[in-house]
Amino acid sequence: MNIIQYIYQIYSNSSGIEINSKKVKEGSIFIALKGKNFDGNQFAYEAISNGALLSIVDNKKYVSCKKIIYVKNTLYFLHRLAVYHRYRLSNIPIIAITGSNGKTTTKELTRAVLSKKYKKVHYTKNNFNNYIGVPLTILSMSVDTQISVIEIGASHEKEIEEMCYIINPDYGYITNFGKAHLEGFKNVKGIIRSKLELYDFLKKKNKLVFINGDDPIQLSNSLGMNRYIFSKKKKGSDINIEYLWKKNSLKSSLSIQNKEIVSPLIGSYNLSNIASAITIGRYFNISIKKMKKAIEEYIPNNYRSQILIRKNIKIIIDCYNANPTSMIKALTFFNEIQGTKIVILGDMLELGLFSNNEHEKIISFIEKSNISIAFLIGDIFFKTKKTSCKIRKFINKKNFVECMNRYSIQKTDYILIKGSRKIALESLIYLI
Template structure:
């Protein structure tokens, strides 16, 4: 069977599955291999669970209902590319960047849904070389518009994903110190993110630009661009003003002197909100609907989420962490929050040779701040130099054991932030 034949089978199937235990009757199973697993071993189980066909890349697991391919991941990406070509009339907005991709995507979905009944988008964290083709393959023929998130940990990754997505529009949230192990340095980060611009420029597509970001502004010259900015002198397509003052854990923007208030915490989220407003404005979402969508959005995904426990306001911002997002969150917490403040921070991962240096910089910031109580959790933070003000723990278990013996100091506000692997949100139960 060639790609055309398998695609034809896919169009009448119940979808694609890569987990044999989740196979639905009539689905196609694609056996993927990773460092710690080999999906080929479960191809027979997938078929017995109702799969029409299993795609394998190990001939040892071939049988009557399998198709042998050279590489299953390559096949998945080719199938997604073929599907996108068939549905090329559907506009796709691609979003990438070091921080704020998911938050921007989620606000944008709320805005677009005010106009479009069928908005397709990246679910969960399916934004890598496997998640993106699965997301594309989940796009139905009646989709009116799609928002695809692109994550990347090294150069050429965004370029490769764009060849699958074939986006009509694109936005880069920012350029920060994320995945430095793969990108090597900040120049690598910038080159990697700008691969989205390269693709859109070649295809003469539209790029949404934060005019307050000099990297975005200078690298989008000559492109078909739609600019939002606070600076009227650059003649933006939409002028947005930000309230940078203390705002009681609210993010506030002004568009044409109309106030838009968001439940998202932190001035670092203002650009995420602004970009979504700008894109919604480009797609002619009625402004009252746009405002309503932003104000209705309540984060509940461990990104700038606020919970209140016994009068303590806890900011849960621990879906992920890198040096740029960590400093922005700490700066906001230090400068814009009044009261007794505590931070519980976890290691920032995937920083390679920059790891110790960047963690030490975080500690230096805290020691000069007006933050009252600091707890650091993780092997990297545990081995940096700190003063007596900061309490360090090798892991989360040790921190929890400590809370059973000692009373956590009284506080008004807590910031929880760390890389996803540490799952710091579980510590909410131990804060009181």
């Protein structure tokens, strides 16, 4: 019996895996991971004291008792343990979802739809979609799971390929190919290659991919694969969906088989996310009536496409994350709404050499728009050269807050708040 099999036997009777010693549950297994500013090995004994059955470390000097076990690399061990668990539960179908924008919303909508048929739907929680979160998500999958929806994020090439090896998905969907994490991918071609790693894996395994037939990149790169296609215009698609646009509506609506579905999600950019969840639901034989109920009941949270009304101002909160593609899509939608409008935008991070140019493009869009005032927050926006009478730049949130009382927003109809996660613009909501 090797170390993976030995630990897996203990894990099978444990309360789960934990990587934070302070959150250790009684009967769990602590895996000591290392980061730029921390070394989990230092907390191995603390985890045991807090009730962990075992602590797994990759530094021998912290092996201070029989319950602390040494391995060469704890992250690699975490991956191998997840692979072994998935192998043991290979009968459970998994849908993998990746893409530059909308993957969390799509995952949540898909989960909601599938829950109308399956009592035990496993899915990615929080933002556990990276090289640490994905194996932890797999290891949280119980034996009575009926179906799973797992989100894959990526900041560089070959990351999705590696996560697919851990997940071993039976189905896959790519939301889109946008300008996200350009610093790691170098260019848009790198982004496309990265996302298509999901297709490469599914094709080798002869598995099925869900395709947005209105996306030429998805269509051309899935030729020869088992695929299930939805589209608003392509003939011969498995599912035909009509996107409905109601002027000034802050809800998204579409129609399938002459039945209208109205989602609380704002923005035309969310229509394909809703459509993909419906398509997956139809593939798994869920009735349109049940899917309509699931979609219309789903309320966005975590600062993704949320709407808050304060002082008669409708505030659109979409500040969980931002990249050039999602920012332009949000601004385009916002520009189509009639009324007095203000935007509060934060820096878009992880763009590398493209950063300045992409921020300048955002300012150019605002200049030509019917948006009244744009408050731009962050060091990158602050250093841009473009400016206009409707642009106000602030080097940080503190500086913006100090200057807020100079500007009157009381006669404003709408405010859009959007920026990268690290900027945390949601802290400004209650100052309005």
